[in-house]
Amino acid sequence: MKLRQWLAPVAALALVVVALAGCGGKGGSGGGANEIVVGVYGSMTGNDATFGQSTKGGVEVALADLVEQAGGKIGGLPVRLVVEDDQGKAEEAATAAQKLINQDQVVALLGEVASSRSLAAAPICQAAGVPMISPSSTNPKVTQVGDRIFRMCFLDDFQGQTMARFAAQNLGLKRVAILKDVKSDYSVGLAQYFTDSFTGLGGKIVVEQAYTAGDQDFSAQLTAIKSKSPDAIFIPGYYTEVGLIARTARQQGITVPLLGGDGWESEKLIEIGQDAINGAYYSNHWALDMPDTNLQAFLTKYHSKYNSDPDAIGGLAYDAARVLFASMQKMATEEPAVFAGLGSAKAGTPERKAALDRLRDLIAATQNYAGVTGSITLDANRNASKPAVVIEIKGGKKVYNTTIHP
Amino acid sequence: MSTFLQQLVNGVTWGSVYALIALGYTMVYGILRLINFAHGDIYMLGAFMGLYASRWFHAAENPSPVKALLVLLTSMLLSALIGMLIERLAYKPVRKSPRLSALITAIGVSLLLENGGVLVFGADPKFFPQLIPQKTIALLPGVTVSNQQLIVLVVSIVLMFALRMFVLHTRTGKAMQAVSHNHMAASLMGISVDRIITITFMIGSALAAAAGVLVALQSPKIEPYMGIMPGLKAFVAAVLGGIGNIPGAVVGGLVMGIAEVMVTGYLSPTYRDAIAFVLLIVILLVRPAGIFGKAVTEKV
Numbered sequence: 001m002k003l004r005q006w007l008a009p010v011a012a013l014a015l016v017v018v019a020l021a022g023c024g025g026k027g028g029s030g031g032g033a034n035e036i037v038v039g040v041y042g043s044m045t046g047n048d049a050t051f052g053q054s055t056k057g058g059v060e061v062a063l064a065d066l067v068e069q070a071g072g073k074i075g076g077l078p079v080r081l082v083v084e085d086d087q088g089k090a091e092e093a094a095t096a097a098q099k100l101i102n103q104d105q106v107v108a109l110l111g112e113v114a115s116s117r118s119l120a121a122a123p124i125c126q127a128a129g130v131p132m133i134s135p136s137s138t139n140p141k142v143t144q145v146g147d148r149i150f151r152m153c154f155l156d157d158f159q160g161q162t163m164a165r166f167a168a169q170n171l172g173l174k175r176v177a178i179l180k181d182v183k184s185d186y187s188v189g190l191a192q193y194f195t196d197s198f199t200g201l202g203g204k205i206v207v208e209q210a211y212t213a214g215d216q217d218f219s220a221q222l223t224a225i226k227s228k229s230p231d232a233i234f235i236p237g238y239y240t241e242v243g244l245i246a247r248t249a250r251q252q253g254i255t256v257p258l259l260g261g262d263g264w265e266s267e268k269l270i271e272i273g274q275d276a277i278n279g280a281y282y283s284n285h286w287a288l289d290m291p292d293t294n295l296q297a298f299l300t301k302y303h304s305k306y307n308s309d310p311d312a313i314g315g316l317a318y319d320a321a322r323v324l325f326a327s328m329q330k331m332a333t334e335e336p337a338v339f340a341g342l343g344s345a346k347a348g349t350p351e352r353k354a355a356l357d358r359l360r361d362l363i364a365a366t367q368n369y370a371g372v373t374g375s376i377t378l379d380a381n382r383n384a385s386k387p388a389v390v391i392e393i394k395g396g397k398k399v400y401n402t403t404i405h406p
Numbered sequence: 407m408s409t410f411l412q413q414l415v416n417g418v419t420w421g422s423v424y425a426l427i428a429l430g431y432t433m434v435y436g437i438l439r440l441i442n443f444a445h446g447d448i449y450m451l452g453a454f455m456g457l458y459a460s461r462w463f464h465a466a467e468n469p470s471p472v473k474a475l476l477v478l479l480t481s482m483l484l485s486a487l488i489g490m491l492i493e494r495l496a497y498k499p500v501r502k503s504p505r506l507s508a509l510i511t512a513i514g515v516s517l518l519l520e521n522g523g524v525l526v527f528g529a530d531p532k533f534f535p536q537l538i539p540q541k542t543i544a545l546l547p548g549v550t551v552s553n554q555q556l557i558v559l560v561v562s563i564v565l566m567f568a569l570r571m572f573v574l575h576t577r578t579g580k581a582m583q584a585v586s587h588n589h590m591a592a593s594l595m596g597i598s599v600d601r602i603i604t605i606t607f608m609i610g611s612a613l614a615a616a617a618g619v620l621v622a623l624q625s626p627k628i629e630p631y632m633g634i635m636p637g638l639k640a641f642v643a644a645v646l647g648g649i650g651n652i653p654g655a656v657v658g659g660l661v662m663g664i665a666e667v668m669v670t671g672y673l674s675p676t677y678r679d680a681i682a683f684v685l686l687i688v689i690l691l692v693r694p695a696g697i698f699g700k701a702v703t704e705k706v
Contacts, residue, residue, distance in 0.1 A: 223412045
């Protein structure tokens with residue numbers, strides 16, 4: 001009993017000491033060396049973990065390039081990545097952005113993939129004046145948050161149009177059912193854009209059903225869809241649920257093609273869906289078998305580093321990091337005095353603020369950048385306009401089907 | 407009409423999973439008056455044990471029903487052992503404490519299993535191997551059932567009957583009933599209460615593990631947090647049927663499954679999770695003891 005009474009205050013004291021030690025690190029430059037810190041946040045774990053892991057992989061290859069070409073330094077300062085896991089949750093994405101900005105004093109953020117999570121972090125970056133480049137969030141609202149938010153990919157209005165055109169013109173379908181994730185900005189937006197385009201092309205949406213990410217059972221929705229006998233089902237969701245939905249659909253005797261968007265882009269899609277996913281089509285940012293020299297060079301590099309093929313999410317993250325590095329390199333050569341503000345020694349100073357403003361302008365001025373996911377030119381709304389690729393899943397492989405231009 | 411029947415089939419298969427999980431809740435509650443909040447996490451562990459067992463038996467490479475059965479039994483056995491460990495290490499020390507301490511311990515164990523699961527298995531979803539290739543069987547024109555759904559249903563029914571026979575017709579089962587009535591009196595009759603409680607936890611955990619493997623069989627995505635929602639809903643199912651009552655848990659589970667599927671199919675999937683708790687509120691207002699429960703006056 002004596003011991004316990006004595007233990008409590010000691011434990012409390014220890015906690016205070018640890019907390020204070022933690023505070024001491026804040027605002028400082030970590031190791032004390034002057035460096036450029038870049039933040040990466042994404043779903044390293046959770047329901048769609050391959051999104052975050054691919055993003056991290058792509059950014060790391062870009063950093064490896066920088067190490068090879070310039071010793072990992074820009075303007076004499078070493079570049080360091082800080083990676084935060086948001087577990088696939090919007091609220092954690094906001095926390096990760098706060099931490100990266102306030103604690104790690106990053107000069108820019110790379111992420112997220114899922115639009116809902118980009119939308120949670122974007123206002124924080126905008127308010128702090130830190131540029132954020134989302135490699136692969138396609139919902140239009142993401143870059144509308146403010147002038148600090150950029151993206152490297154096409155938008156959902158175009159993506160919805162792509163699949164609608166593909167369904168109506170290439171596949172000749174008339175009646176399509178939609179099964180969307182009601183809690184995802186991406187899914188709801190894409191479903192709407194698809195509906196608009198498809199009905200504009202003379203098609204009909206026969207039924208719209210919904211689910212929530214994390215659901216295990218989709219039989220009720222698919223039975224309801226089956227009763228309307230559509231020509232195809234459009235599922236603008238993320239790969240985990242899509243794989244399960246495909247299995248349940250086949251189990252219920254639904255044999256029509258399944259259509260989707262870039263949220264399907266993961267190796268895991270085929271692992272979960274297995275045979276059920278064969279014969280499905282989805283719109284994507286690239287196809288691995290496209291004969292593009294930049295793309296093929298990146299594939300070789302990625303393969304030698306990770307011994308696996310990257311997905312489009314990784315490719316877009318690579319491009320996002322390269323655009324960021326290129327903007328910083330330009331600043332370092334043209335305006336070294338302003339560039340110095342990006343160093344961690346200047347965190348929280350007016351010089352940092354000026355440097356961030358300049359960095360924003362330089363990223364916004366990106367034109368005809370030869371990326372692995374196509375040529376990148378950012379428009380006045382900080383979006384990249386790119387063609388979309390339609391991929392067909394055939395015998396457990398992703399095969400290039402066609403390219404649709406804006 | 408065929409759509410309605412198909413939805414009914416969907417509801418019954420999904421409900422039988424809830425029923426299996428609800429059985430464990432109800433048994434433990436019947437004997438200890440403890441709501442074992444970690445039960446949903448045992449369901450999760452069961453699915454993971456199944457995953458490791460199927461790797462161990464190489465069940466995915468050339469699937470056969472025998473291997474699938476082996477996987478199921480191994481998972482049930484391992485989970486029963488985990489259930490026993492949890493009971494010995496976490497619940498037994500607080501058995502004499504107020505009931506609230508035990509409840510809080512249960513929540514603690516639940517969090518430990520979930521986050522321990524993240525640590526050991528990783529937080530990203532794992533994919534359960536295809537132990538039995540999927541086939542579709544037509545029941546009526548427009549009404550189909552897959553062989554996997556049938557397996558879920560059949561295994562659930564077999565396990566529920568086995569449990570009923572065990573409780574009603576074996577010495578240990580009768581001892582369980584005695585303990586559920588009164589610990590003190592049962593121990594005076596020479597029943598080892600500790601042993602019975604341990605067995606109860608083992609059986610409950612094995613049933614939850616079976617549910618985990620069965621769900622993973624047809625919906626092959628498993629992750630450490632997968633037990634939270636089914637756990638809560640199975641708890642509602644147990645309350646619905648009358649907590650502590652074994653046939654009640656089965657009926658409660660089926661009612662829950664059918665209600666969920668019907669709401670999703672005919673109203674809106676956004677109400678799917680809501681319906682469980684609406685049912686809970688309704689039953690607590692209308693018939694607090696549950697469908698099969700008997701109102702018992704509190705002993706003073």
